[in-house]
Amino acid sequence: MQKKKNRIIRMSDIETEQVRWLWYPFIPYGKVTIIQGDPGEGKTSFVLAMIALLTTGKPLPEETEAAEPISVIYQSAEDGLADTIKPRLEASGADCSRVLVIDESDKELNLCDERLEQSVQETGARLIVLDPLQAYLGDNVDMHRANEVRPIFKRLCAMADRTGCAIILIGHMNKAQGLKSSYRGLGSIDFRAAARSVLLVGRLKSDPAVRIVAHDKSSLAPEGEFIAFSLDAENGFQWIGYCDVSVDDVLSGTGSVQTKTAQIEDELRKMLIKSVPAEEVFRRAAELGISERTVNIA
Template sequence: MEDNYREVKKAEPCLKLIHMDQVEVEEIEWLFYPFIPYGKVTIIQGDPGEGKTTVVLQIIAKLTKGEAILSETSEGKSEETGVEPINVIYQTAEDGLGDTIKPRLLAAGADCSRVLVIDDQDQPLTMVDARLEEAIIQTKARLVVLDPIQSFLGAGVDMHRANEIRPLMKRISVLAEKYQCAIILIGHMNKNSNGKSSYRGLGSIDFQAAARSVLIVGRVKDEPEIRVICHVKSSLAPEGDAIAFRLDKEKGFHWIGKYDISAEDLLSGDGRGQKIRSAKEFLKEILANGSMEQAKIAEEAEERGIKKKTLWNAKKELQIDSVKIGNKWFWMLQEE
């Protein structure tokens, strides 16, 4: 009996304590502040056809050219530029590389020599596949995208079981931290239209629990060309403001900027587009008789409860001209 007890004791791990006063504070590096951190996992989710893959490919295109992701904010301020171009590993299980992905990358202006794909035709790639780590080492990729999540879980994995999802998310999180690359997992939403945004992702809540940032992409009701990215979880920085982009057949993709809508409103349909429509009507009304000083417009908008970013979104949508007269800016509607 004593011999068996000694064997059990030997098998037990030794106690190791970490003193917090000896832990060094590490600064987070950002691929896209505050939405996508390096060294961590980010989830981007939304209903099919809402533009998740499109916006990720647009981001990839900018990164491979060393360009700012958002060239201009809704207030007209440019982002910092001069970022080093990076290599990207992009894995998709839904779209063809030659007929869908590459045409989209080319349209977005990507340097396709920096976009790499692991050939998994002979053996499907999974989140615990050794080839994923080998590819990161070989390419020095700073961004890895798996689109969609459920296609890379592996055969026999039930995405609704926490005990099966946790080790997968742990493995992918370790890879991100070990090589200081950003890992983006793209996922679809479930059909629970009345649920909280954090519970609308497919599968176990452990997907969202392990990610440090979770984003939702949705379409604005009554204005289907406008899509919005909303932050629903941010563990490393304050949640970012919602950002909108326009996606239409004629003009393609372009960023609009900050947008006044919450994730819950975007998903539920409550208030979708209502704030921007009210701001548009306000501008049409106040500028009907000619130009007006920008400061006075902003003051009147604030009195009516219209937020600054909503006002600027409406200005962009209406293509209102800005003219400087003396030392003041004036807005005016374009002549039809």
């Protein structure tokens, strides 16, 4: 019997493609992004506020321009659609006609479910959110076993690549303290390995209403700046902006927040008591680690 030859692909035959971004450098199109944090830290609120901006065509935090409004498929296994998700979307100003849900009343979804790809093709949705990740692994899958997790994520990543749709998986973290952020996610570390971007959400003990989004892994671009938002019963959700903290600050709840916009605003007040060349302003901003884009916003 003649042995079948291997199919060999030459790199010279592959057409180079640029990575496309839903939100640079945090969420790439055609890839999987994980957003994780302890329960109650604001992960879902952060994602719903982001969906509100995406579905209405408004600029994302610290951005000056917005893309066309997009449709989003949002699946939640923990919160009710009528009494929790929709009211929160409406409070954030989302266009609810662009927020779509796959009916799971007859059959629950999982990460390998063909209905995900079918729904993207039928609706043109550009983002899928599954909240929480652990609820969509499928029956009899041990999330701590790499050999069980890896093939599921491989199929999910392939679907994202075929459709060009961004996929966000919202995940809880384990209770272990003192570990590196790489080992705080629930389940196998293969979750983190498969994702092209990982964001951590946590709150500061010094001001429990303030939450931080930290870019903990970025395989396709330099890690983005940390973003702060506030969340409390009186004022609801409010974006704060870029800030200076560390991943350790987010995990431990220590540190304090001054946004980079506020920081450069203070500098501008000091500098602009007289005429100053723009180059000098941008040079001072660079010394503080502040981008020209943030200077322009300020």
